[in-house]
Amino acid sequence: MPIIQITSLDHPGIDIFCRLTEAQLRNKKETSAGIFIAESPKVIHVALDAGFTPVALLCEKKHITGDAAALITRCGDIPIYTGNRELLAQLTGYTLTRGVLCAMRRPQFPTLQDICADAHRLAVIKGVVDTTNIGAIFRSAAALGIDGILITPDSCDPLNRRAVRVSMGSVFLVPWTWLDEPIETLSTQYNFRTVAMALTDVSLPINHPVFAKEMRLAIILGTEGDGLPTEVIAQADYVARIPMSHQVDSLNVAAASAVAFWELRFKK
Numbered sequence: 001m002p003i004i005q006i007t008s009l010d011h012p013g014i015d016i017f018c019r020l021t022e023a024q025l026r027n028k029k030e031t032s033a034g035i036f037i038a039e040s041p042k043v044i045h046v047a048l049d050a051g052f053t054p055v056a057l058l059c060e061k062k063h064i065t066g067d068a069a070a071l072i073t074r075c076g077d078i079p080i081y082t083g084n085r086e087l088l089a090q091l092t093g094y095t096l097t098r099g100v101l102c103a104m105r106r107p108q109f110p111t112l113q114d115i116c117a118d119a120h121r122l123a124v125i126k127g128v129v130d131t132t133n134i135g136a137i138f139r140s141a142a143a144l145g146i147d148g149i150l151i152t153p154d155s156c157d158p159l160n161r162r163a164v165r166v167s168m169g170s171v172f173l174v175p176w177t178w179l180d181e182p183i184e185t186l187s188t189q190y191n192f193r194t195v196a197m198a199l200t201d202v203s204l205p206i207n208h209p210v211f212a213k214e215m216r217l218a219i220i221l222g223t224e225g226d227g228l229p230t231e232v233i234a235q236a237d238y239v240a241r242i243p244m245s246h247q248v249d250s251l252n253v254a255a256a257s258a259v260a261f262w263e264l265r266f267k268k
Helices: 021-024 041-049 068-073 087-091 111-118 129-141 159-165 232-234 253-263
Strands: 003-005 035-039 054-060 080-083 100-105 119-127 148-149 176-179 192-198 219-220 239-240
Touching: 021 035, 035 041, 035 159, 041 068, 041 100, 054 068, 054 087, 068 100, 111 148, 111 176, 119 129, 119 253, 129 148, 129 159, 129 253, 192 232, 219 253
Parallel strands: 003 080, 054 080, 119 148, 119 219, 148 176, 192 219, 192 239
Antiparallel strands: 035 100, 054 100
């Protein structure tokens, strides 16, 4: 594999790591022509295990025979850009976590039908725009048995660099796709019952026994601050709340997702 020593921030080929915005990397959600960045050996190994295609590696020189050695072996004949820690920190804008970045091809996303086919529990992310929250939701979903995730176009891209890092690679483990159809399509066409996570006068406690009886349940999570739109809540089959103490009004959406995924999990 070609190992390329970087001595300048203007070196050809490294723009994917430092100069292109997330939107430029993404290109279009509908095509696999775009790129995303995975950071740290552990996360990159998870992506490779899941079948993602590497395009280029960027790592500190010392990691070529260290943390990045196994990755370099797995990635085949792709460019390996390397330099000292100080130069790479200037290039990326921050000190690299574990000193390794990998540019990878964006996947062809599964269809809504693919996601729904054999699922018992889905998460629907509506309007969540914080990359940290997206990553944390994916990590909880992977750990707590969610079968698939549907994301509305007004939400953050799960393959954003920070979202990938916070998820610890869980964005590669749970099947997900963009939801371009109305959420109620899950009920009308795919036989799911939907439950909106919201604090309303008609909310049921999240441990209500009715939820355990549902074979196919889609859990809808709303944006930071405002939560779910009133029309989404009105169209849901159920509305559920996490009981609060000490006059706390609500949990952060990432924390709420973990509680919801555990309590509403499919119990075989």
